[in-house]
Amino acid sequence: MVTTRGAKRRRGLAAAALLLPCALAGCGGSQNALAPHSHPATDIANLFWVMMAVAFGGLALVTGLLVLAWFRRGRRGVTADTDPDDPHPGEKPSLFVVVGMGVVFPLAVVAALFIVSNGAIINVTQAPAASSTDLTVQAIGHQWYWEFRYPGTKAVTADELHIPVGTRVNLVAKTADVIHSFWVPELNRKIDTIPRQENRILLYANKPGVYRGQCAEYCGLQHAHMGMLVFAEPKAQFEAWLKRQSRPAATSGTPLEQRGRRVFENGPCASCHTIRGTTASGYVGPDLTHLASRTTLGGVTIPNRPDYLARWIVDSQHFKPGNEMPDLQLSHTQLRALVAYLGSLK
C-alpha cells in the first residue's frame, strides 16, 4: 500500500519534472558576461566596470545640478523681464560650464575610452590570425540548433561544443539558413552568422568548465530555445572525446537496440537526421551519431535522459513549439526500442 502510493508519487513527480525548464532540471552552465573565464571576456568585463563607474559619476553630476536647482527654487528677482541690467543672470559662468562640461570634458572622456577600447582591447576580441590558433571549429547556425564541426575529422555534433582548455580556438561562424549570432558571453563577445560569409572569433577558456551560450540574433519562432554549451576540458580528455566523435556509430547492440536502429532507419527519423555508419543520412535536423554523449536535447532545452528523450520524440512541439521536428506517431514498443538505441549512441 505504502510503496504503491510512493511509486505513484514518484511517477507524478517525474511527470512534473518533465515539464520543468532545463536549468532547473540540471542542464548546467552559466551565461554571465560579468563572470568571465577568458582573457577577452575579462577585458570586456573590466572595461564595463570602469565605464559604469564613470557613467554613475556623470549621472550623479547631472542629478546634482537638478537637485541644486530644486534648492535654489523660488528665489526672488530672477525673472527675465524684471531686471533690465542683468536680463540673463548667470549667463557667463553657465557658458563656461556648458563648454567645459559639455564639450571639453566629454571629448576627453570619449577619446580615452576610444583609445583604450578600440586601440587596445579590440585586438583581443577581433578575429584572430588563423596561424595564432591551434584548433579550428565550425559553428553552423540552424533554425533552431547549433551544429559543430571539427575540420580535419569526421566529428559532427549539435548544441554541445567541446574545446581543450587553455587553447586558442579559431571559431568559424556560419549559417545554414538565416542570420544567427554565436555568443558565449563568459568566453568572448558575439559574432553573427551571415549567409555566404565566414565570420571568425577567438574562443578560449582559461579553466575547465561548462559555459552556456545562446543565439543572440532573432532568428524566428524558437530563437529563445537555441542555446549551446561549451565544455572546456583538459587536452587529453578533449582529444579522447574528439576521437570518439569522429567514429561512426556502433553497429552492434542488444536486440532491443537493434530493433530501435531499424525503427530509426526505416521510419521518418532518417529523412531528417544522420547517424554515421547507418543508412540514415538526412540533413534537416542535427547529426545524432553520438547523441548519448550529449547532456542536453533540443538546443539545451531539456536534459538528455531517456524519459525526456522519449517525450521529445513523440511531443517535441510541447517543449519547443514550432520547431521543425514533427510529433512522431510511434507505438509504445517502437518508442522503447528507439530510445534504447539512441541511448546506446555514446
Place this chain on the structure above:
Amino acid sequence: MATAVYEERLERMWQSRPGVLGWLMTTDHKRIGLLYFWTTLVLFAAGGAEALIMRTQLAQPNQHVVGPSTYDQLFTMHGITMIFFFIIPMTTGAFGNYLLPLMLGARDMAFPRMNALSYWVFLASGIFIYTSLFLGIAPNAGWFDYVPLANSTFDPGHAIDFYGLGIIFNGISSSLTAANFIVTILKMRAPGMSFNRMPLFCFAFLAASWGLLFALPSLTADTIFLFLDRNVGTHFFDVAKGGSVLLWQHLFWIFGHPEVYILIVPAFGIATEIIPAFTQRRVVAFPLVAVAELLVVFIGFGVWAHHMFATGMPTVTVVFFAAATAVVVIPSTIQVFAWCMTFVTGNARFKTPLLFIAGFIFMFVAGGLTGIMFLAVPFDQQVTDTYFIVAHFHYIIFGAAVFPIFGGMYFWFPKVTGKLYFELPGQISFWIIFVGTNLLFFPMHIVGLEGMTRRVYTYPAGLGWGPSNLAETIGAYITTVGIVVLLGNLVVSYIRGLPAGPDPWHGATLEWTIPSPPPEYNFAVIPKVSSAYANWDHADRMEDRRKLAESVMVLEEGHEQPVSSPVDGWWAEIVEMPHDSPWPILLALAMALVFVLLLVHLWAGAVFGLSAVALALLGWHGEEPQEA
C-alpha cells in the same frame, strides 16, 4: 471697438465647416494636430498593451501566457507602433502641427491641404498595418526586419508585406509632414523673426524634419527591394543570386539611426520651451543649443553601422563608425548642460511639466551614458542584442522622447483647452511614471549583462534572470497606472478645470500671446518679433495691440498670410491660403486602395487604383480658392 470688428471678420474668414464634415475636410493645423493627437494616443494604447502582454509573459521563466508566434508579432508590432505610429506622429504630427505656426506667428502651415493629406495617409497606414494584427498575421520579424528571415522562404504569407507596404505608406505621410514643416519654418515666420529669433522648439523641428526627409528614402528603397524580392522575384537580398543580406541592414540603419534623433530631437524642442517658462529664464547658451539640435541630426547620419558591429565588418570600418559615435556625443552633452544650467541659474518652479523635463534629463543622461559605452566596440559586441541594449534604448525612447511628450501635454493643456489642469494629481502622475519606468527599465541592464538576449519569448530558470524580470513586469504595471492617472487627470481637468487665460505660465513664445484655446486664425495681427522669447518683449506686444486697433498688419481682407525670406525673416509677400478641402481625404483613400491592392497582388487593380490617385490629384489642383 474696431478690434472686435476685425476679429469677427477674421473669424468668418478662417472658420472650418461645422460638424463632422468640418473635421474631415479641415486644413486648420490645430484641428489636424488634434486629430493626430487622438489617433496617436489610441495607437500608444495599442503599443502599450502589446508591451504589457510581453512583460506578463516574461514575468517568470517558462510561462505560457502567449506562445512564440504571438510573442513575435507582439514585439514587432510594439516596435513599429511606438516608433512609426506613436512618437513620430505625436511629436511632429500633434505637437508640431499644433504649435509650430503658433510659435512662428503664422496662421497655418505652408501647405494646409498637404498637411491634411499627411494626417489621412497616416491614419490609413495605421489602420492598414493594424488590420494584420486583427487577422493574426501581423509582421513578425522584428521592427528592423532582417533578411533572410523576412524573405518569402522563411516568412511566406502576408505578414512581411503588411510591414513593407505599411512602412512605405506611413513614410509618405512622414515625408509630406517633414517637407511641410521645413517650408513652414523657413518661409512662414512672422516678418522680423530672423533665424536667430526663432524659438529653439522650431530649430528642433527643423532638424528633425530635415532628418526625416533624408533618412526615409533609404528605408523606402529598402522596403521596396524587399517587396520586389518577395513578390516579383528580384534578388536584392538573395545571396544565392549575388544579392546581399547586409545591404538590407545598411539601408535600414542609414534610416534607423537618424530615426533615433528624429524621435528625440522634437522632444528636446518641447523641453527647451518648458524650461524657460518654468525657470523664467532664457535657455543658457542659446546659439550653441540651436546649433547642437541641428548638428545631432547631421552627425546622426554618420553612425549607422554601429548597429552592425557584430556582423563581421572589417576592423577599420568598425573603428570608423565607433569614432563617429564618439563625436555624436558632444551635441547632446552641450544641450544637457545648457538645460541644467538654465535650471540652476533660473528661478525653477517644479510644476508638473518641469518635473517631467527634469525626469527626462535624468533618463536621457542615463540612457546616453550607456549609449557612449557602445563606442567601445568590444563591449558593444558583447552586449548588442541583449537586454542591456533594450534597457539603453528604452531609457532614450521612453525617457527622452515620451517624458517630454507627457510634460508637453501638461504644459500646453491650458493653451489647447483653455482650462488649467490639476497640479497635485499631475505631480503624482509624474512620480508614479518616474518610479515605474526606472523599475521597468533599469533591471534590464543587469539581466542583459547576465546574458539574457532580446526577442526571446521565454527563458530558462536557473540563470538568475527571474527576479529582474519580475521587477521589470511590476514596473511596467506601475508605469501603466501612472499613465492612466495622467490621462485621467487631463480628462477631469478638461471637464472641471478653472479657466486658464491666455498665459498661465508666463510662457516665452508667441502662442502665449493669444487667447486659449487659440482662435482659428491664430493671430489677429501678424505679431512683431524681436527675440526668440517674444512673449517676454512687452513693448512688442503693446505694439501688436495698437496695430490691431488701427488695422495695421491684420490682413482681414482675405484668407491671407504673409511669407518671409528664409534666413532674415524679411517681409516677402502675402499669399492667399487654401480653405477646407475634400481632396486630401479622397487622395488618401485612393492611395490606401493602391496599397491594399498591392498587398493582395491585384497588379491590374493597383494600376486602376493609381488612376484614382491621379483623379484625386486633378481635383486637388483644379480647386479654386474660395471667395471671401
